[in-house]
């Protein structure tokens with residue numbers, strides 16, 4: 001089976017890349033091992049920037065097919081201290097169940113003529129004129145280009161020799177949906193409850209359903225016992241206000257687990273293959289921008305491939321993709337690494353949250369950096385000093 005481009009992995013990044021390539025007139029096959037709709041461990045909060053990227057892709061109304069709930073910002077809670085921050089200019093993000101969102105984006109891809117194939121990619125072979133995917137049932141898919149969109153454990157990244165090595169301090173995740181009691185208030189912001197060695201994220205994903213994701217250090221994950229649902233509940237139980245709200249709420253689907261979250265890569269292209277989404281590298285879910293980056297890298301990679309097809313030099317176009325992806329990724333990566341470090345020290349986290357509670361405008365600027373609408377440097381020395389002071393005072 002042949003096409004201009006073969007995409008390994010048909011989650012958000014893969015389906016979005018396929019749509020962007022079809023818009024540029026290229027034929028595309030997307031191969032995913034899963035049968036859709038499928039669940040995916042995710043906090044499921046799409047930032048305002050992610051919603052804009054869906055518009056840019058020409059599928060902004062796809063969220064109408066998935067239901068979901070808007071959220072106006074983030075609420076941080078640590079040991080009784082609460083800070084509420086809103087996105088700039090009244091923007092909203094949206095809580096969307098990945099089961100619905102990924103299936104809906106794939107349906108849009110199919111409607112644009114993308115060929116969807118189910119199969120487990122086991123290897124990639126690259127030569128001067130293209131690349132082939134080998135599936136575990138013996139089938140071969142051949143393209144002039146291959147896109148690796150097969151997530152954090154990417155077979156394509158591994159096959160290209162681009163694995164960046166095991167993370168030194170991996171974090172892990174658990175996630176489950178809960179159906180709220182009749183009349184219970186649905187959060188209007190994504191809530192982040194910071195505990196010792198873990199955070200709990202509560203995202204509204206329907207009028208009566210929230211997703212709860214726990215991000216934990218290895219020691220916390222390793223100390224948990226029993227099934228994923230029991231382990232998640234044992235973390236929820238440590239946060240009394242949240243446990244009281246969720247007590248007696250029926251789980252809506254199974255609890256999922258995944259990790260380590262950190263994915264390192266030594267590069268994002270080789271030969272006629274490019275990596276997008278989590279396959280290209282991932283830091284941590286703490287800042288909740290992974291879906292937006294998946295969409296952004298999908299669009300940038302499609303641009304690069306279209307430029308090569310139009311006669312551009314392959315190495316120059318793909319190198320430009322690497323640089324543009326790095327530009328989109330860098331501020332998030334710095335912010336994410338900083339927050340992961342802060343989360344390791346709840347005492348400092350509490351001080352910083354107290355600072356944000358006293359200065360909602362600073363919180364809004366921080367969210368704008370995370371949303372990709374302001375560069376990290378726009379925070380300025382004053383803002384950084386306030387945040388640093390907020391945490392360093394805890395040492396005194």
Ligand SMILES: Cc1cc2nc3c(=O)[nH]c(=O)nc-3n(C[C@H](O)[C@H](O)[C@H](O)COP(=O)(O)OP(=O)(O)OC[C@H]3O[C@@H](n4cnc5c(N)ncnc54)[C@H](O)[C@@H]3O)c2cc1C
Pocket residue numbers: 008009010011012013014031032033034040041042043044045046047119120121122149150151152153154155173174175213258261276277278279285288289290291292294
């Ligand atoms: C706990 C957690 C919470 C998160 N919270 C948020 C959040 O709130 N907001 C946000 O924006 N982001 C969040 N993220 C990040 C977000 O989930 C990812 O960044 C995003 O899903 C990346 O999309 P992707 O398409 O690259 O990868 P995936 O969604 O993982 O898709 C990869 C696809 O490849 C397929 N595949 C894998 N291997 C093969 C193979 N060998 N052959 C064929 N197919 C294959 C899989 O079946 C899958 O469909 C979170 C992540 C985690 C882990």
